[in-house]
Amino acid sequence: xxxxxxxxxxxxxxxxxxxxxxxxxxxxxxxxxxxxxxxxxxxxxxxxxxxxxxxxxxxxxxxxxxxxxxxxxxxxxxxxxxxxxxxxxxxxxxxxxxxxxxxxxxxxxxxxxxxxxxxxxxxxxxxxxxxxxxxxxxxxxxxxxxxxxxxxxxxxxxxxxxxxxxxxxxxxxxxxxxxxxxxxxxxxxxxxxxxxxxxxxxxxxxxxxxxxxxxxxxxxxxxxxxxxxxxxxxxxxxxxxxxxxxxxxxxxxxxxxxxxxxxxxxxxxxxxxxxxxxxxxxxxxxxxxxxxxxxxxxxxxxxxxxxxxxxxxxxxxxxxxxxxxxxxxxxxxxxxxxxxxxxxxxxxxxxxxxxxxxxxxxxxxxxxxxxxxxxxxxxxxxx
Amino acid sequence: xxxxxxxxxxxxxxxxxxxxxxxxxxxxxxxxxxxxxxxxxxxxxxxxxxxxxxxxxxxxxxxxxxxxxxxxxxxxxxxxxxxxxxxxxxxxxxxxxxxxxxxxxxxxxxxxxxxx
Numbered sequence: 001x002x003x004x005x006x007x008x009x010x011x012x013x014x015x016x017x018x019x020x021x022x023x024x025x026x027x028x029x030x031x032x033x034x035x036x037x038x039x040x041x042x043x044x045x046x047x048x049x050x051x052x053x054x055x056x057x058x059x060x061x062x063x064x065x066x067x068x069x070x071x072x073x074x075x076x077x078x079x080x081x082x083x084x085x086x087x088x089x090x091x092x093x094x095x096x097x098x099x100x101x102x103x104x105x106x107x108x109x110x111x112x113x114x115x116x117x118x119x120x121x122x123x124x125x126x127x128x129x130x131x132x133x134x135x136x137x138x139x140x141x142x143x144x145x146x147x148x149x150x151x152x153x154x155x156x157x158x159x160x161x162x163x164x165x166x167x168x169x170x171x172x173x174x175x176x177x178x179x180x181x182x183x184x185x186x187x188x189x190x191x192x193x194x195x196x197x198x199x200x201x202x203x204x205x206x207x208x209x210x211x212x213x214x215x216x217x218x219x220x221x222x223x224x225x226x227x228x229x230x231x232x233x234x235x236x237x238x239x240x241x242x243x244x245x246x247x248x249x250x251x252x253x254x255x256x257x258x259x260x261x262x263x264x265x266x267x268x269x270x271x272x273x274x275x276x277x278x279x280x281x282x283x284x285x286x287x288x289x290x291x292x293x294x295x296x297x298x299x300x301x302x303x304x305x306x307x308x309x310x311x312x313x314x315x316x317x318x319x320x321x322x323x324x325x326x327x328x329x330x331x332x333x334x335x336x337x338x339x340x341x342x343x344x345x346x347x348x349x350x351x352x353x354x355x356x357x358x359x360x361x362x363x364x365x366x367x368x369x370x371x372x373x374x375x376x377x378x379x380x381x382x383x
Numbered sequence: 384x385x386x387x388x389x390x391x392x393x394x395x396x397x398x399x400x401x402x403x404x405x406x407x408x409x410x411x412x413x414x415x416x417x418x419x420x421x422x423x424x425x426x427x428x429x430x431x432x433x434x435x436x437x438x439x440x441x442x443x444x445x446x447x448x449x450x451x452x453x454x455x456x457x458x459x460x461x462x463x464x465x466x467x468x469x470x471x472x473x474x475x476x477x478x479x480x481x482x483x484x485x486x487x488x489x490x491x492x493x494x495x496x497x498x499x
Binding site for chain 1: 394396397399400401403404407438485
């Protein structure tokens with residue numbers, strides 16, 4: 001949240017700086033334009049005065065014969081008129097005399113002709129250049145800032161997820177360890193009957209198994225993530241492998257649901273060890289999220305070139321917005337303290353990575369009337 | 384002396400082991416596996432001691448503790464946690480007398496005697 005606020009502040013600051021830059025450049029060119037404009041107007045006025053002077057016959061009257069003066073000065077007056085017409089457009093001309101009979105030749109002028117067009121064109125060109133420059137740099141800088149902050153935020157998020165992972169992994173390790181400690185201490189310090197002793201030993205073994213499985217998962221995840229794992233691809237009866245994996249889930253004391261399989265051998269080319277992990281992860285998830293009494297279905301769908309394996313349960317399912325995210329590394333459904341299930345957030349990430357190495361794809365979807373399905377698509381190798 | 388203990392722990396192996404040991408000490412243990420049923424059980428019955436895990440489904444342990452404290456100021460509550468995070472310990476300490484690890488709970492049961 002703080003980061004976002006800071007981002008908004010930085011963008012506002014950049015916009016303000018560039019805005020000020022634009023404003024000062026535009027106002028500078030505008031001043032320049034006005035200055036040139038004024039110069040031209042002044043020139044026009046000067047020419048105007050000269051003409052007025054020449055044709056002010058009242059004044060000339062006193063010293064010279066008007067006609068002769070006019071004739072003598074006509075070429076010069078004509079030249080001035082030409083200049084005036086070249087640079088300026090004379091809108092109206094009005095000659096008046098005041099009470100002392102002085103003639104005023106009032107000319108309302110407007111700059112015209114090539115001169116004005118050129119300076120106006122230059123002005124527009126400069127203005128356009130400034131606009132585009134400023135807009136370009138503003139977009140460049142803002143997108144840069146947004147990119148950097150986006151990266152930073154995703155890094156922070158990954159970091160947080162990694163911390164979450166460490167927390168949940170520690171918890172996951174501690175629970176079986178505590179159980180092992182408690183069982184062995186009970187065996188050591190109490191007089192127990194035979195039945196209790198067997199229960200305690202069973203607890204020891206199953207918790208050691210759980211620790212072992214957890215370590216395997218973390219190690220395999222590290223190896224697959226570092227691309228250190230070597231897949232041994234060979235033709236495998238995946239339906240047999242799946243029912244073997246399911247039987248492990250069925251022997252768990254907590255599980256009292258059922259599996260429903262499609263029959264018949266289905267062959268694919270793949271690495272058995274990692275594929276077993278895929279299905280044991282999917283089944284464990286189904287048991288974990290759909291409850292111990294859930295019904296887990298495995299269906300095989302063959303079409304022209306693909307083999308689809310659909311694993312579905314009848315639990316509560318997930319919201320559609322989470323279908324993609326659950327395959328992310330360290331992603332966990334819900335909040336760390338109040339979530340209903342425990343885990344490391346590695347399972348489905350591993351599943352996706354393993355299937356990717358088999359050139360297979362996995363998608364999550366809802367199941368009717370309730371629950372989740374995972375649809376795995378392999379390319380058929382039994383053709 | 385027999386006590387009635389409400390044990391709230393969702394990890395089935397820990398739940399079973401704790402229950403087994405507490406019963407071996409001659410206590411009557413009522414075990415539940417989630418926060419909602421813990422609150423319900425406490426409403427329905429009388430207990431001498433509540434042992435609570437923090438990370439449980441439904442309502443979390445700290446909220447269960449709050450719920451219990453609204454009804455009963457006297458009953459001792461022990462938090463059971465494998466978590467070591469300082470903030471958990473502090474959050475727990477504000478509401479309950481102590482946080483204890485499972486093996487401490489069973490083997491240093493002199494502390495159990497002091498509380499109840």
